[in-house]
Amino acid sequence: MRKIIAVSIAAGSFIILADRSQAADRDGGAQLAAMCASCHRLDGGDGGIPTILGMSPEMLARAMLAYRSRERPSHIMRAIALSLSDEEIVIVARYLAALNKQVRP
Amino acid sequence: MKSRTRREFVYLTGAMALAALGPRLAASESKARVVVVGGGIGGATAAKYLAVSAPTIEVTLVEPKPNYTTCFFSNLYLAGLCSLDSLTHGYETLAQRYGINVIHDSVAAVDPVAKTVGLKSGPKLTYDRVVVAPGIAFNYDALAGYDEAATQVIPHAWNAGLQTQLLRRQLESMEDGGVFVLVAPPNPFRCPPAPYERASLVAYYFKQHKPRSRILILDAKDSFNAQDLFLDAWERHYRGMIEWLPAQFTGGIKAIDVKERSVKTASETFKAAVANVIPPQRAGQFAQQNGLVDQSGWCPIDPITFESKLQPGIHVVGDASSAGDMPKSAFVANSQAKACAFAIAAALTGSERQSPHLFNTCYTHLGPDDAVSNAVSFKPVAGTIKIVDNFVSQVQESAETRHRTAREAQSWYAAFMRDTFGYAAF
Numbered sequence: 001m002r003k004i005i006a007v008s009i010a011a012g013s014f015i016i017l018a019d020r021s022q023a024a025d026r027d028g029g030a031q032l033a034a035m036c037a038s039c040h041r042l043d044g045g046d047g048g049i050p051t052i053l054g055m056s057p058e059m060l061a062r063a064m065l066a067y068r069s070r071e072r073p074s075h076i077m078r079a080i081a082l083s084l085s086d087e088e089i090v091i092v093a094r095y096l097a098a099l100n101k102q103v104r105p
Numbered sequence: 106m107k108s109r110t111r112r113e114f115v116y117l118t119g120a121m122a123l124a125a126l127g128p129r130l131a132a133s134e135s136k137a138r139v140v141v142v143g144g145g146i147g148g149a150t151a152a153k154y155l156a157v158s159a160p161t162i163e164v165t166l167v168e169p170k171p172n173y174t175t176c177f178f179s180n181l182y183l184a185g186l187c188s189l190d191s192l193t194h195g196y197e198t199l200a201q202r203y204g205i206n207v208i209h210d211s212v213a214a215v216d217p218v219a220k221t222v223g224l225k226s227g228p229k230l231t232y233d234r235v236v237v238a239p240g241i242a243f244n245y246d247a248l249a250g251y252d253e254a255a256t257q258v259i260p261h262a263w264n265a266g267l268q269t270q271l272l273r274r275q276l277e278s279m280e281d282g283g284v285f286v287l288v289a290p291p292n293p294f295r296c297p298p299a300p301y302e303r304a305s306l307v308a309y310y311f312k313q314h315k316p317r318s319r320i321l322i323l324d325a326k327d328s329f330n331a332q333d334l335f336l337d338a339w340e341r342h343y344r345g346m347i348e349w350l351p352a353q354f355t356g357g358i359k360a361i362d363v364k365e366r367s368v369k370t371a372s373e374t375f376k377a378a379v380a381n382v383i384p385p386q387r388a389g390q391f392a393q394q395n396g397l398v399d400q401s402g403w404c405p406i407d408p409i410t411f412e413s414k415l416q417p418g419i420h421v422v423g424d425a426s427s428a429g430d431m432p433k434s435a436f437v438a439n440s441q442a443k444a445c446a447f448a449i450a451a452a453l454t455g456s457e458r459q460s461p462h463l464f465n466t467c468y469t470h471l472g473p474d475d476a477v478s479n480a481v482s483f484k485p486v487a488g489t490i491k492i493v494d495n496f497v498s499q500v501q502e503s504a505e506t507r508h509r510t511a512r513e514a515q516s517w518y519a520a521f522m523r524d525t526f527g528y529a530a531f
């Protein structure tokens with residue numbers, strides 16, 4: 001699964017989660033994004049912790065995979081990335097990317 | 106007004122508001138009612154996420170204090186590095202932006218049969234579910250000579266606000282050369298690294314203003330959280346200023362003499378210029394009085410929904426809960442509250458609940474520019490909650506890394522407060 005995501009990201013497309021409805025993805029995305037909100041401001045603000053709004057789902061997913069493989073160092077992000085399945089990474093990345101479009105500029 | 110506020114929120118941010126859930130849930134006729142007892146980190150987070158995850162749930166938050174002052178970062182206040190005001194947060198955003206019915210009162214009792222909670226001022230509120238997040242209470246019986254009245258002379262400063270202010274004033278008026286005696290509690294207690302972070306930051310203050318002063322930690326334990334990181338920092342930043350005496354050395358803490366401002370251990374009595382006694386702890390009084398606590402002194406819960414194992418329909422989150430490996434921290438309270446809110450929303454509205462993701466992250470200051478962090482993930486396993494991964498800062502880290510972590514801590518505080526008490530910026 002991880003390889004598939006990486007490959008589909010490289011190809012510029014995003015893996016399709018055929019077995020879940022859109023509504024279930026949205027619920028799941030919101031619940032997973034709640035976890036991100038404990039450290040990342042979801043109002044577009046920034047500080048010592050970078051914003052996660054304004055990134056494409058592909059960039060977000062790629063960043064999560066890089067934290068998981070230790071390619072990018074951060075033990076906090078590593079713990080989060082390790083606890084998420086590949087499918088959950090895709091769902092939360094999509095949700096956050098969509099959220100960005102709704103945030104007031 | 107209420108629904109407009111909520112719609113406005115969805116329009117403005119879309120954040121977590123699950124706009125898409127609206128139409129599906131709007132079909133249900135009457136609103137389900139959830140009452141949240143306690144507007145600290147666990148309660149405020151639970152109220153907010155209940156409100157945004159299902160517009161058909163009417164959320165009432167009951168909290169006696171008009172404002173909440175965070176314990177986390179209160180050690181920075183003791184060091185003179187921030188104001189108490191900057192650690193104090195109101196409930197306006199939760200009420201206005203999220204449509205939560207905020208009542209400033211105490212909950213006296215819950216009646217699980219009639220499904221009501223009684224407020225101290227008299228009225229009763231009906232509920233479908235209750236979330237209880239009363240934090241900690243102090244087990245004064247376990248410490249001879251120290252009680253509620255004694256906290257006005259020798260503060261514990263383990264709830265933030267007036268207690269923290271009192272301790273700060275005492276440190277300010279202490280003469281240079283005095284001994285600050287800190288009594289550290291037995292496990293489990295609110296925030297495992299916090300007594301030692303306090304020693305570090307008071308040492309920082311002494312180094313700036315009272316360099317001949319010393320800190321003595323009389324511990325009820327023989328070891329403590331992140332001990333190697335603290336011992337290393339004390340050697341680098343505060344050499345000779347902090348002495349830590351474990352229980353095996355003193356024979357344990359026996360009594361507090363409030364008049365003399367001294368602490369009696371099995372081997373010796375230590376006199377303080379300023380004393381800070383952190384007593385043994387248990388679940389908040391409300392939990393004790395409403396049948397939510399077992400013989401451990403804490404509230405046993407279901408590891409997925411945080412529903413009490415003793416009282417159906419009542420959920421317990423935050424410090425009061427007995428949640429396996431999860432420590433008592435604000436981050437944990439926030440993480441548990443979200444899992445609990447989503448589980449309640451699913452039960453009351455039939456929406457889908459994901460399996461919970463539970464974490465702890467703690468930033469600990471060893472000095473203003475030297476901070477460490479840890480990150481732990483947890484999983485419900487066989488009726489309890491177990492650690493899955495645990496990552497901690499290392500002793501050999503560079504000064505830049507530590508400095509970066511201190512900056513990250515500031516940024517975390519801002520985000521975490523927005524997450525818990527709402528997006529005041531909008």
Ligand SMILES: Cc1cc2nc3c(=O)[nH]c(=O)nc-3n(C[C@H](O)[C@H](O)[C@H](O)COP(=O)(O)OP(=O)(O)OC[C@H]3O[C@@H](n4cnc5c(N)ncnc54)[C@H](O)[C@@H]3O)c2cc1C
Pocket residue numbers: 142143144145146147148167168169170173175176177178179180210211212213238239240241262263264295296299300303389391422423424425433434435436437438466467468469
């Ligand atoms: C010095 C110090 C430093 C800390 N540093 C950190 C840190 O860096 N990171 C971290 O994650 N955690 C930290 N913590 C721990 C953190 O403060 C607690 O774990 C957290 O506050 C627990 O949240 P809670 O909701 O369970 O309880 P609280 O935040 O204490 O909230 C309980 C609320 O319930 C209310 N209440 C009680 N009884 C009733 C009733 N009958 N009716 C209505 N309301 C009631 C109270 O007024 C209170 O507002 C620190 C703690 C201390 C003491």
